[in-house]
Amino acid sequence: MKGMGEKHCCKEDLLLYYYDELEGHRHRELVEHLATCADCCEEWQRLQAALEQVPIPTLKLAPGETRLPPGWRRGRSVAVTASCGCGVAR
Amino acid sequence: MNPQTATAVVDHAGSHACDAEPAKVGDRCEQILLEQLRAGHPGAFEQLVTAQSPGLINLAYRLVGNRAEAEEIAQEGFLRLHRSLDGFRGECSLSSYLYRIVSRLAIDHLRREKLRRKLFFFRRHEDDADPLEMTADPGASPRDELQAKETGRRLLAALDGLSARQKAVFVLRHQEGLPLKEIAATLKLEEGTVKAHLHRAVRALRAELGDLQEDRS
Numbered sequence: 361m362k363g364m365g366e367k368h369c370c371k372e373d374l375l376l377y378y379y380d381e382l383e384g385h386r387h388r389e390l391v392e393h394l395a396t397c398a399d400c401c402e403e404w405q406r407l408q409a410a411l412e413q414v415p416i417p418t419l420k421l422a423p424g425e426t427r428l429p430p431g432w433r434r435g436r437s438v439a440v441t442a443s444c445g446c447g448v449a450r
Numbered sequence: 451m452n453p454q455t456a457t458a459v460v461d462h463a464g465s466h467a468c469d470a471e472p473a474k475v476g477d478r479c480e481q482i483l484l485e486q487l488r489a490g491h492p493g494a495f496e497q498l499v500t501a502q503s504p505g506l507i508n509l510a511y512r513l514v515g516n517r518a519e520a521e522e523i524a525q526e527g528f529l530r531l532h533r534s535l536d537g538f539r540g541e542c543s544l545s546s547y548l549y550r551i552v553s554r555l556a557i558d559h560l561r562r563e564k565l566r567r568k569l570f571f572f573r574r575h576e577d578d579a580d581p582l583e584m585t586a587d588p589g590a591s592p593r594d595e596l597q598a599k600e601t602g603r604r605l606l607a608a609l610d611g612l613s614a615r616q617k618a619v620f621v622l623r624h625q626e627g628l629p630l631k632e633i634a635a636t637l638k639l640e641e642g643t644v645k646a647h648l649h650r651a652v653r654a655l656r657a658e659l660g661d662l663q664e665d666r667s
Contacts, residue, residue: 371649371653372645372649375648375649375652376645379623379624379630379648381629381630381645406656407652407656410652410655410656410659411624411652411655413598413601413602413605413659414602414605414609414624414625414655415602415605415606416512416624416625417508417511417512417515417606418508419504419507419508419511419517419520421503421504421507425503425507425521426499426500426503426504426507427496427499427500
Protein backbone atom coordinates (compact mmCIF):
# COMPACT_ATOMS: atom_id res chain seq x y z
CA MET A 361 0.00 0.00 0.00
CA LYS A 362 2.86 2.34 -0.77
CA GLY A 363 1.95 5.86 -1.73
CA MET A 364 -1.54 5.44 -0.34
CA GLY A 365 -1.72 9.15 0.40
CA GLU A 366 -2.22 9.69 -3.34
CA LYS A 367 -4.06 6.47 -4.25
CA HIS A 368 -7.38 5.13 -3.02
CA CYS A 369 -7.14 2.11 -0.80
CA CYS A 370 -7.72 -1.36 -2.12
CA LYS A 371 -11.10 -2.98 -1.49
CA GLU A 372 -9.52 -6.17 -0.26
CA ASP A 373 -7.74 -4.22 2.46
CA LEU A 374 -10.98 -2.53 3.46
CA LEU A 375 -12.61 -5.93 3.74
CA LEU A 376 -9.76 -7.30 5.85
CA TYR A 377 -9.97 -4.16 7.99
CA TYR A 378 -13.71 -4.76 8.48
CA TYR A 379 -12.97 -8.24 9.78
CA ASP A 380 -10.06 -7.02 11.90
CA GLU A 381 -7.64 -9.06 9.81
CA LEU A 382 -5.41 -6.26 8.54
CA GLU A 383 -2.16 -6.14 10.45
CA GLY A 384 0.90 -4.01 11.01
CA HIS A 385 1.77 -1.11 8.77
CA ARG A 386 -1.07 -1.85 6.32
CA HIS A 387 -3.55 -1.40 9.13
CA ARG A 388 -1.89 1.83 10.26
CA GLU A 389 -1.71 3.22 6.71
CA LEU A 390 -5.32 2.40 5.98
CA VAL A 391 -6.55 4.08 9.16
CA GLU A 392 -4.51 7.18 8.34
CA HIS A 393 -5.78 7.18 4.77
CA LEU A 394 -9.42 6.82 5.80
CA ALA A 395 -9.03 9.86 8.03
CA THR A 396 -8.11 12.04 5.05
CA CYS A 397 -9.80 10.51 1.96
CA ALA A 398 -13.53 11.21 1.60
CA ASP A 399 -13.95 8.73 -1.28
CA CYS A 400 -12.45 5.82 0.62
CA CYS A 401 -14.33 6.82 3.75
CA GLU A 402 -17.57 6.66 1.77
CA GLU A 403 -16.61 3.28 0.31
CA TRP A 404 -15.83 2.06 3.84
CA GLN A 405 -19.26 3.13 5.05
CA ARG A 406 -20.94 1.42 2.09
CA LEU A 407 -19.05 -1.78 2.79
CA GLN A 408 -20.06 -1.72 6.44
CA ALA A 409 -23.69 -1.02 5.56
CA ALA A 410 -23.75 -3.88 3.03
CA LEU A 411 -22.25 -6.44 5.38
CA GLU A 412 -24.48 -5.44 8.25
CA GLN A 413 -27.50 -6.32 6.13
CA VAL A 414 -26.46 -9.92 5.68
CA PRO A 415 -28.74 -11.97 7.92
CA ILE A 416 -27.37 -14.55 10.33
CA PRO A 417 -30.02 -17.27 10.47
CA THR A 418 -30.04 -18.92 13.87
CA LEU A 419 -32.08 -21.94 14.85
CA LYS A 420 -33.54 -22.05 18.30
CA LEU A 421 -33.06 -25.56 19.59
CA ALA A 422 -35.08 -27.05 22.41
CA PRO A 423 -33.10 -28.92 25.13
CA GLY A 424 -34.32 -32.26 23.79
CA GLU A 425 -32.94 -31.43 20.37
CA THR A 426 -29.33 -31.41 21.52
CA ARG A 427 -29.21 -34.82 23.13
CA LEU A 428 -27.86 -38.09 21.94
CA PRO A 429 -30.32 -40.53 20.49
CA PRO A 430 -31.42 -43.16 23.01
CA GLY A 431 -29.22 -46.23 23.05
CA TRP A 432 -25.97 -44.49 22.11
CA ARG A 433 -23.00 -46.36 23.58
CA ARG A 434 -19.26 -46.00 23.04
CA GLY A 435 -18.13 -48.90 20.92
CA ARG A 436 -21.61 -49.51 19.57
CA SER A 437 -21.77 -49.96 15.83
CA VAL A 438 -22.04 -46.59 14.12
CA ALA A 439 -24.24 -48.15 11.49
CA VAL A 440 -26.68 -49.33 14.15
CA THR A 441 -26.69 -45.94 15.84
CA ALA A 442 -27.08 -44.08 12.59
CA SER A 443 -29.91 -46.26 11.45
CA CYS A 444 -31.96 -45.84 14.62
CA GLY A 445 -33.72 -42.98 12.91
CA CYS A 446 -32.81 -40.37 15.50
CA GLY A 447 -30.84 -37.24 14.72
CA VAL A 448 -28.39 -35.86 17.25
CA ALA A 449 -31.00 -33.28 17.85
CA ARG A 450 -33.98 -35.50 18.33
CA MET B 451 -20.39 -20.49 19.41
CA ASN B 452 -16.79 -19.65 18.86
CA PRO B 453 -14.76 -22.82 18.51
CA GLN B 454 -11.68 -20.88 19.58
CA THR B 455 -13.06 -20.96 23.08
CA ALA B 456 -12.71 -24.46 24.34
CA THR B 457 -15.92 -25.32 26.12
CA ALA B 458 -15.38 -26.97 29.45
CA VAL B 459 -18.05 -29.62 29.40
CA VAL B 460 -16.49 -31.75 32.08
CA ASP B 461 -18.66 -30.98 35.07
CA HIS B 462 -18.13 -34.43 36.47
CA ALA B 463 -14.36 -34.20 36.20
CA GLY B 464 -13.77 -32.69 39.61
CA SER B 465 -13.17 -29.09 40.54
CA HIS B 466 -9.39 -29.10 41.14
CA ALA B 467 -8.51 -28.15 37.59
CA CYS B 468 -10.83 -25.18 37.71
CA ASP B 469 -8.78 -23.35 40.33
CA ALA B 470 -5.94 -22.79 37.84
CA GLU B 471 -5.53 -20.15 35.08
CA PRO B 472 -8.41 -20.11 32.53
CA ALA B 473 -6.33 -21.22 29.51
CA LYS B 474 -4.78 -24.08 31.44
CA VAL B 475 -8.16 -25.02 32.85
CA GLY B 476 -9.58 -25.25 29.32
CA ASP B 477 -6.67 -27.44 28.21
CA ARG B 478 -6.93 -29.64 31.27
CA CYS B 479 -10.71 -30.01 30.99
CA GLU B 480 -10.34 -30.85 27.32
CA GLN B 481 -7.73 -33.48 28.12
CA ILE B 482 -9.94 -35.00 30.80
CA LEU B 483 -12.92 -35.02 28.47
CA LEU B 484 -10.87 -36.67 25.74
CA GLU B 485 -9.69 -39.37 28.12
CA GLN B 486 -13.25 -39.95 29.29
CA LEU B 487 -14.52 -40.13 25.72
CA ARG B 488 -11.87 -42.67 24.80
CA ALA B 489 -12.66 -44.71 27.89
CA GLY B 490 -16.38 -44.65 27.06
CA HIS B 491 -17.15 -42.78 30.30
CA PRO B 492 -20.92 -42.66 30.76
CA GLY B 493 -22.20 -39.21 29.99
CA ALA B 494 -19.00 -37.81 28.47
CA PHE B 495 -20.14 -38.04 24.86
CA GLU B 496 -23.60 -36.86 25.78
CA GLN B 497 -22.12 -33.79 27.45
CA LEU B 498 -20.03 -33.07 24.38
CA VAL B 499 -23.09 -33.38 22.16
CA THR B 500 -25.20 -31.18 24.42
CA ALA B 501 -22.52 -28.48 24.53
CA GLN B 502 -21.56 -28.51 20.87
CA SER B 503 -24.80 -29.35 19.04
CA PRO B 504 -26.36 -25.87 18.94
CA GLY B 505 -23.26 -24.31 17.37
CA LEU B 506 -22.67 -27.18 14.96
CA ILE B 507 -26.27 -27.46 13.82
CA ASN B 508 -26.39 -23.69 13.26
CA LEU B 509 -23.10 -23.77 11.36
CA ALA B 510 -24.44 -26.50 9.08
CA TYR B 511 -27.75 -24.67 8.76
CA ARG B 512 -26.05 -21.44 7.68
CA LEU B 513 -24.14 -23.42 5.09
CA VAL B 514 -26.86 -25.66 3.67
CA GLY B 515 -29.98 -23.64 4.49
CA ASN B 516 -32.14 -26.56 5.59
CA ARG B 517 -32.77 -27.60 9.18
CA ALA B 518 -33.21 -31.35 8.67
CA GLU B 519 -30.09 -31.54 6.51
CA ALA B 520 -28.17 -29.45 9.03
CA GLU B 521 -29.12 -31.82 11.84
CA GLU B 522 -28.05 -34.81 9.77
CA ILE B 523 -24.71 -33.18 8.99
CA ALA B 524 -24.11 -32.38 12.67
CA GLN B 525 -25.00 -35.95 13.58
CA GLU B 526 -22.61 -37.29 10.98
CA GLY B 527 -19.96 -34.95 12.44
CA PHE B 528 -20.37 -36.47 15.90
CA LEU B 529 -20.30 -39.98 14.45
CA ARG B 530 -17.07 -39.22 12.62
CA LEU B 531 -15.49 -37.77 15.73
CA HIS B 532 -16.60 -40.86 17.64
CA ARG B 533 -15.02 -43.10 15.04
CA SER B 534 -11.75 -41.16 14.99
CA LEU B 535 -11.31 -40.63 18.74
CA ASP B 536 -8.47 -43.11 19.06
CA GLY B 537 -6.57 -41.41 16.26
CA PHE B 538 -7.26 -37.84 17.42
CA ARG B 539 -3.93 -36.40 18.54
CA GLY B 540 -5.26 -33.20 20.05
CA GLU B 541 -3.56 -30.83 17.61
CA CYS B 542 -6.60 -28.57 18.02
CA SER B 543 -9.51 -28.39 20.45
CA LEU B 544 -12.37 -30.87 20.14
CA SER B 545 -14.75 -28.04 19.19
CA SER B 546 -12.40 -26.85 16.42
CA TYR B 547 -12.07 -30.44 15.25
CA LEU B 548 -15.84 -30.80 15.10
CA TYR B 549 -16.13 -27.48 13.26
CA ARG B 550 -13.68 -28.75 10.66
CA ILE B 551 -15.55 -32.01 10.19
CA VAL B 552 -18.94 -30.32 9.91
CA SER B 553 -17.68 -27.58 7.56
CA ARG B 554 -16.20 -30.15 5.20
CA LEU B 555 -19.32 -32.31 5.35
CA ALA B 556 -21.46 -29.26 4.55
CA ILE B 557 -19.24 -28.31 1.62
CA ASP B 558 -19.52 -31.84 0.22
CA HIS B 559 -23.26 -31.67 0.72
CA LEU B 560 -23.49 -28.31 -1.08
CA ARG B 561 -21.52 -29.65 -4.01
CA ARG B 562 -23.75 -32.72 -4.30
CA GLU B 563 -26.81 -30.53 -3.96
CA LYS B 564 -25.67 -28.18 -6.71
CA LEU B 565 -25.01 -31.10 -8.99
CA ARG B 566 -28.41 -32.56 -8.20
CA ARG B 567 -30.09 -29.23 -8.91
CA LYS B 568 -28.25 -29.01 -12.21
CA LEU B 569 -29.31 -32.51 -13.14
CA PHE B 570 -32.89 -32.52 -11.92
CA PHE B 571 -33.77 -28.86 -11.48
CA PHE B 572 -34.12 -29.79 -7.83
CA ARG B 573 -36.10 -27.33 -5.72
CA ARG B 574 -36.12 -26.99 -1.98
CA HIS B 575 -39.32 -27.94 -0.20
CA GLU B 576 -41.81 -25.12 -0.01
CA ASP B 577 -42.49 -25.91 3.65
CA ASP B 578 -38.87 -25.32 4.76
CA ALA B 579 -38.70 -22.76 7.54
CA ASP B 580 -37.96 -19.25 6.34
CA PRO B 581 -34.49 -18.45 7.72
CA LEU B 582 -35.36 -14.76 7.72
CA GLU B 583 -38.13 -15.31 10.24
CA MET B 584 -35.35 -16.12 12.68
CA THR B 585 -33.42 -12.91 12.15
CA ALA B 586 -36.31 -10.45 12.18
CA ASP B 587 -35.88 -7.39 14.38
CA PRO B 588 -38.86 -7.36 16.75
CA GLY B 589 -38.69 -3.54 17.08
CA ALA B 590 -38.90 -2.80 13.34
CA SER B 591 -42.01 -1.37 11.67
CA PRO B 592 -43.90 -3.76 9.35
CA ARG B 593 -42.67 -1.84 6.30
CA ASP B 594 -39.02 -1.85 7.45
CA GLU B 595 -39.37 -5.49 8.37
CA LEU B 596 -40.68 -6.34 4.93
CA GLN B 597 -37.88 -4.42 3.24
CA ALA B 598 -35.23 -6.01 5.47
CA LYS B 599 -36.66 -9.46 4.71
CA GLU B 600 -36.63 -8.80 1.00
CA THR B 601 -33.00 -7.62 1.14
CA GLY B 602 -32.08 -10.57 3.33
CA ARG B 603 -33.76 -12.97 0.92
CA ARG B 604 -31.82 -11.53 -2.02
CA LEU B 605 -28.57 -11.75 -0.08
CA LEU B 606 -29.18 -15.34 0.94
CA ALA B 607 -30.02 -16.15 -2.68
CA ALA B 608 -26.76 -14.47 -3.71
CA LEU B 609 -24.92 -16.59 -1.12
CA ASP B 610 -26.49 -19.69 -2.67
CA GLY B 611 -25.01 -18.68 -6.00
CA LEU B 612 -21.45 -18.78 -4.65
CA SER B 613 -19.22 -21.79 -4.97
CA ALA B 614 -19.31 -24.13 -1.96
CA ARG B 615 -15.90 -22.91 -0.80
CA GLN B 616 -16.71 -19.22 -1.21
CA LYS B 617 -19.90 -19.69 0.75
CA ALA B 618 -18.12 -21.66 3.46
CA VAL B 619 -15.42 -19.00 3.82
CA PHE B 620 -18.01 -16.24 4.06
CA VAL B 621 -20.20 -18.09 6.56
CA LEU B 622 -17.25 -19.08 8.71
CA ARG B 623 -15.87 -15.53 8.78
CA HIS B 624 -18.96 -13.38 8.76
CA GLN B 625 -21.49 -15.52 10.57
CA GLU B 626 -19.32 -17.73 12.75
CA GLY B 627 -16.58 -15.18 13.46
CA LEU B 628 -13.65 -17.51 12.79
CA PRO B 629 -10.29 -15.87 12.07
CA LEU B 630 -9.01 -16.38 8.51
CA LYS B 631 -6.11 -18.49 9.78
CA GLU B 632 -8.53 -20.88 11.46
CA ILE B 633 -10.71 -20.99 8.32
CA ALA B 634 -7.64 -21.90 6.29
CA ALA B 635 -6.95 -24.80 8.67
CA THR B 636 -10.61 -25.82 8.72
CA LEU B 637 -10.93 -25.97 4.94
CA LYS B 638 -7.33 -27.06 4.27
CA LEU B 639 -6.65 -23.98 2.14
CA GLU B 640 -3.89 -21.39 1.97
CA GLU B 641 -4.70 -18.18 3.83
CA GLY B 642 -4.32 -16.20 0.60
CA THR B 643 -6.91 -18.43 -1.07
CA VAL B 644 -9.27 -17.88 1.85
CA LYS B 645 -8.88 -14.10 1.46
CA ALA B 646 -9.59 -14.34 -2.25
CA HIS B 647 -12.73 -16.43 -1.63
CA LEU B 648 -13.93 -13.95 0.99
CA HIS B 649 -13.35 -11.01 -1.33
CA ARG B 650 -15.25 -12.69 -4.17
CA ALA B 651 -18.12 -13.66 -1.88
CA VAL B 652 -18.51 -10.12 -0.57
CA ARG B 653 -18.25 -8.70 -4.07
CA ALA B 654 -21.10 -10.97 -5.18
CA LEU B 655 -23.23 -9.93 -2.21
CA ARG B 656 -22.61 -6.25 -2.85
CA ALA B 657 -23.39 -6.68 -6.52
CA GLU B 658 -26.72 -8.14 -5.43
CA LEU B 659 -27.31 -5.05 -3.30
CA GLY B 660 -26.39 -2.89 -6.26
CA ASP B 661 -24.03 -0.77 -4.21
CA LEU B 662 -20.82 -1.92 -5.84
CA GLN B 663 -18.86 0.75 -7.60
CA GLU B 664 -16.21 0.19 -10.23
CA ASP B 665 -12.95 -1.02 -8.76
CA ARG B 666 -10.67 1.92 -8.29
CA SER B 667 -7.66 0.08 -6.97
